[in-house]
Amino acid sequence: MVRSYPDNVPDCFRLAVAEYSDRFAIRSATERFTYLELDARTDALCERLHAAGIGKGALVGILLDRAVATVTSFLAVLKAGGVFVPLDPNSPPSELLQIADRHQLSYLISDSVTLRRVPELASIATVVNLDVVATAPQGAPAQTVTVTGADPACVMFTSGSTGQPKGVVIPHAAIVRLVKDPGYMEFSPDQIFLQASPLAFDASIFEIWGALLNGAELVIPSAGLLSLDTIAAAIEEQAVTTLFLTSGLFNLMIDQRPEPLRKLRYLVSGGDVMSPTHVAKAAQVLDSGRFISVYGPTENTTFTTCYTAPPELPVDQPVPIGLPVAGTVMRILDADMRAVPEGTPGELYVGGIGLALGYLNAPDLTEGRFIADPEDPAQRLYRTGDLVRRDETGMLHFLGRMDNQIKVNGFRIEPEHVEAVLRRHLSLTDIAVVACALSGHAKHLVAFVIPLRDASISEAAFRATSTQHLPPHLIPARLEIIDEFPLTKTGKIDRLTLSRLAAQTREQKPANGNFSTPEEAILADVWRRQLSLDTIDVDQNFFDLGGTSLQLLGVHAELEQFFPGKFAIRDLFDLPTIRLLHGRLVGAQTIEATSQAATQGALQRRANQNRAAISAFRANLTTGN
Numbered sequence: 001m002v003r004s005y006p007d008n009v010p011d012c013f014r015l016a017v018a019e020y021s022d023r024f025a026i027r028s029a030t031e032r033f034t035y036l037e038l039d040a041r042t043d044a045l046c047e048r049l050h051a052a053g054i055g056k057g058a059l060v061g062i063l064l065d066r067a068v069a070t071v072t073s074f075l076a077v078l079k080a081g082g083v084f085v086p087l088d089p090n091s092p093p094s095e096l097l098q099i100a101d102r103h104q105l106s107y108l109i110s111d112s113v114t115l116r117r118v119p120e121l122a123s124i125a126t127v128v129n130l131d132v133v134a135t136a137p138q139g140a141p142a143q144t145v146t147v148t149g150a151d152p153a154c155v156m157f158t159s160g161s162t163g164q165p166k167g168v169v170i171p172h173a174a175i176v177r178l179v180k181d182p183g184y185m186e187f188s189p190d191q192i193f194l195q196a197s198p199l200a201f202d203a204s205i206f207e208i209w210g211a212l213l214n215g216a217e218l219v220i221p222s223a224g225l226l227s228l229d230t231i232a233a234a235i236e237e238q239a240v241t242t243l244f245l246t247s248g249l250f251n252l253m254i255d256q257r258p259e260p261l262r263k264l265r266y267l268v269s270g271g272d273v274m275s276p277t278h279v280a281k282a283a284q285v286l287d288s289g290r291f292i293s294v295y296g297p298t299e300n301t302t303f304t305t306c307y308t309a310p311p312e313l314p315v316d317q318p319v320p321i322g323l324p325v326a327g328t329v330m331r332i333l334d335a336d337m338r339a340v341p342e343g344t345p346g347e348l349y350v351g352g353i354g355l356a357l358g359y360l361n362a363p364d365l366t367e368g369r370f371i372a373d374p375e376d377p378a379q380r381l382y383r384t385g386d387l388v389r390r391d392e393t394g395m396l397h398f399l400g401r402m403d404n405q406i407k408v409n410g411f412r413i414e415p416e417h418v419e420a421v422l423r424r425h426l427s428l429t430d431i432a433v434v435a436c437a438l439s440g441h442a443k444h445l446v447a448f449v450i451p452l453r454d455a456s457i458s459e460a461a462f463r464a465t466s467t468q469h470l471p472p473h474l475i476p477a478r479l480e481i482i483d484e485f486p487l488t489k490t491g492k493i494d495r496l497t498l499s500r501l502a503a504q505t506r507e508q509k510p511a512n513g514n515f516s517t518p519e520e521a522i523l524a525d526v527w528r529r530q531l532s533l534d535t536i537d538v539d540q541n542f543f544d545l546g547g548t549s550l551q552l553l554g555v556h557a558e559l560e561q562f563f564p565g566k567f568a569i570r571d572l573f574d575l576p577t578i579r580l581l582h583g584r585l586v587g588a589q590t591i592e593a594t595s596q597a598a599t600q601g602a603l604q605r606r607a608n609q610n611r612a613a614i615s616a617f618r619a620n621l622t623t624g625n
Contacts, residue, residue, distance in 0.1 A: 005180045007149025008172035010079050012180065012213040013039070020189050020215035027238075028220040031068045035215070038072070045076035047143065048133045052126055054107050056081030056145055059155070059360075061100060061125065062199070063087045063110040063118070065223035069130055070199060071208055073109045078153060078172075081145035082107075085155045085167070086200040091471040093118040095165070099157065100124045103167060103360050149173025149353075155360050156202050156298050159414040159474065167360030170205070174301035177353040179210040183326040184292060184306035185242075185266050189215030194240045196226055201411070202298045203244050203271070210242070225549060227569050228253060228557040232260040241265040247272040248409045248550045254278045256557045258285050270294035270303070272407040272443075273398065274319040283309040295321035295398065297412070299369070299382040301354040304328055305396055320395045321388070327353035329373070331381060332390060337374045345399055348388045349373075349381040356382070404495060406435045408443050409550045411473040415495075418445065418474050425465050427452045432485055432493050433476055436502035436546065444548045446502040447476035450484065457481070459544055478502070478546040515578075519585055522562050523578045530554045538578040547576075 006012050016025075021036040033041065054060060060077045062084050064070040077084040085105060087096055096118050099105070108125040115121065115129065153172045157165040179187060193211040195218055197203040211218035219238045221230060231253065234240055243264055245253060250269040253261060255278070261267055262285055269282075274293050282291040296304030307322030324330050332346040333339060340346035351373060358366035373379045387399040404415050415433040422431055429450040435443045451457050459479055466475045480502065486494040515521040515538065524536045530551045531542075542552070552572050559567050566585060575581050 005176060007176055008147045008151070009075075009153055009175055009209065009213065010147065012176055013075065016213055016215045023189060023215055024217045025212060026068055026071060026218045026220065028068050029222065033068070038075075038212075042072055042075040042079055045072060045133070046079040049076055049080045049082070049107075049128065050143055052107065052128055054080050054082050054128075056147070057152070058082040058107055059085055059103065059105050061085045061087050061105040061108040061121075063089055063096070063108060063114055063121070064130075064199075065089055065114065066195065066199060066220060067223065068220055069111070071195075071212075071218065071220070073130070074154075074208065075212070077109070078147070079145065081147055081151075083152045083154060083169075086204070088198060088200045088471060089114050089117060092468055093120070094469055095471060097121065097124070099165060099167075102164070103155075147172060149176065150357075152357055154205070156205075157200065158298050158412050159417045165417075166362065166365065168202075168298045169357040169360050170298075170301050171357055174354045174356065175205055175209050176213070177327045178206060178301055178303060178325070179213050181326065182303075184294075184303065184308070185268075185290070187214040187216065191216040191241045191265065192219060192239055193217070193242045194219050194221065194231070194234050194238070196221065196231060196234075197244060197246075202302045203246070205302050206268070207244055216242075225553070225569055228257045228553055229560055232257045235260040235263065239263075242268070244268045244270075246270070246409060247274055249553070250282070251275055251278045252550070252554050252557065254281050254285070256554065261285055262287050264289045266290055266292060268292045268294055270296070271409075271411070276313065276315045276317060276319050279309050279319050280313040280315045283311045283313050293319055293322065295396075296325075296354075297350070297382065297384055299356045299384075300328070300350045300352075301356065304330075304350050304354065307395070318397065320391075321398045322396060323394060325354065329379065329381065330396075331373065331375065332388060333374070339375075342390055342392060345387050345389045347402060348384045348386045348396075350384060351379055351381040355380060406443070408435060408445060409473060409548065413445070413474060415445075418447070418470065418476065421469050421474075422447065422466065425469055426457060426462070427455050428457065429453075430485065432495065432498055434495050434499045434502055436478070436499060444477035444546050444551075445475070446478045446480060446498075446546070448480045448482045448485065448498055448502075450482055459541075463543070472549065477543060477548055517582065517586075519563075520578055520582045523559075523581050523585075526555055526558045526562075527578065529558070536578065538582070540577060542572070542576040 017035045017039045022034055024032055025035040025038045026033055060082045062070060062073050074084045097120055100121055101124055105125050108121055109128045109130065112129060112131045149172045151172055152169045153175055154170050155167045156170060157167050187210060193207050193216060195207045197207055208218060219234060219240060221234055241264060247269055264286060266289060267282060267286060270293060279291060279293060291309045293307045293309060294303045296302055303325050305322040305324050307320050328350060329352040331339065331349040333349055334346050358370055369383050370380050371383060373381045385402050385405060387402055388396050389399060390396055406413050418433045419431045429452055432448045433445055436446045437443055449457060462479045486497040488494045515524060520538060527536045531545055531547055556567065556569055556572055563585065571584060575584055
């Protein structure tokens with residue numbers, strides 16, 4: 001029997017409260033509330049929001065780290081009829097101010113500590129400070145605001161080709177469609193979800209509302225980047241049944257901490273092309289649970305298709321992206337907007353109940369990506385830019401992108417976004433950002449830069465500028481100086497050649513390959529494995545070698561086996577060389593030994609290598625090799 005549900009989040013939550021009032025809804029290390037208690041707390045905050053002027057359709061920025069209060073704020077905003085806009089507190093202040101100003105965020109919910117990072121926001125928006133506003137239940141229910149499934153519920157920002165983040169406006173019905181009888185898994189009140197995703201990442205929609213609209217419990221871990229051991233401990237100690245991991249993080253867990261995953265009922269992963277080897281391992285590791293690979297753009301609300309991996313999944317074939325989630329419309333069309341025959345590649349267009357309303361304050365961009373369905377002009381479709389084919393069983397297979405967009409660590413990235421931002425703030429003639437493939441299906445960003453004549457760009461200046469103006473997932477892991485870009489026959493930048501060049505130049509020659517202690521040698525071995533490099537010097541910076549935060553999680557997991565409890569995740573960010581880590585290990589007071597001159601020398605050597613490599617690539621193209 002198929003049940004019918006309200007088409008909006010507040011009414012679905014009220015149904016869960018009525019049915020599961022005494023069951024626990026949410027917990028962290030310090031707080032735990034039942035559905036009835038969470039309902040009362042969100043009602044109390046909702047009244048405060050009404051008093052501040054927040055009503056139907058109001059855009060409310062949520063600038064908070066992962067916490068029970070953050071989820072409470074999301075729900076209170078929806079009860080007030082507003083639209084919650086998650087903002088990453090770790091983003092550069094300039095980007096947060098730009099988003100708030102450009103999109104006219106009239107209201108902001110935050111706390112005192114977080115507000116101190118960006119005090120200028122108080123001059124743009126009316127601030128509701130949770131440290132000042134009482135959220136304890138007041139006894140009276142919140143003022144009722146009627147919302148429908150077509151009303152906007154939240155805005156999720158993604159990378160934009162103009163250098164400005166795009167705000168995807170997601171309606172209530174799209175969230176309900178994702179977690180109420182969607183067909184790809186069974187949601188039930190005895191599930192326990194781990195809220196492991198960044199709150200500004202659309203997978204958090206699945207985690208939060210998959211729990212709270214179904215009578216299940218949501219576990220909130222500590223704020224910040226979660227280590228593999230933290231995730232493993234949460235599964236064990238909190239009896240987590242349902243877990244989402246981005247594809248890169250999933251690969252790390254399968255490689256280094258597979259045992260805790262065995263107890264899961266559902267292990268869900270997506271955000272990039274899945275590794276068949278790791279998916280096959282996952283399908284075998286789970287005792288009685290299921291591994292589900294998911295695919296979908298934010299513009300169709302998190303998941304569009306899903307694939308449940310069988311235990312005997314072949315490791316020599318790509319993992320399909322699967323079958324559509326309930327309520328999804330899909331078309332595979334050619335360049336003339338005609339349906340392609342079965343098995344023929346075409347561009348994927350998606351729509352249905354999960355379709356976003358468009359981009360926030362960007363009507364031209366919305367019109368270009370959200371188009372009329374050629375088979376039913378009354379409904380709209382989102383043009384994904386993904387090349388796919390459908391096999392004889394109806395299963396979809398991802399074949400690649402039709403533009404420059406890439407996925408890194410689960411985040412969708414427009415290279416032009418990164419390029420546009422850095423052009424504004426660096427002295428350069430031109431820049432091209434590409435993805436460099438690493439081991440284990442991982443990738444990182446590499447920026448190829450042509451400096452202005454008689455000018456130079458140091459690694460330190462490049463990293464400082466990137467950190468100041470780009471969110472962490474958009475910061476290139478590596479800078480490469482180049483004289484000119486290779487071009488295709490049509491005169492465009494040859495990004496494929498640059499990607500090959502990026503992979504070639506990852507091989508580093510050490511200034512000093514000798515290690516003074518066995519501990520230094522162990523640290524270097526771990527770095528070599530995680531960075532896929534043959535040699536490591538004690539004074540080379542992890543991030544200058546192309547390291548990413550995801551690889552840093554892999555380093556931390558390995559170091560825990562050799563030096564249990566000696567390093568926190570934060571230490572690996574703050575101590576980015578072997579020498580500094582070794583100093584922490586032995587209690588010595590050390591300083592970064594690599595000088596700016598040495599760094600510039602390395603950059604110049606790589607520039608010379610890049611020049612020679614491009615000449616070689618051109619020779620190969622000319623000879624047809």
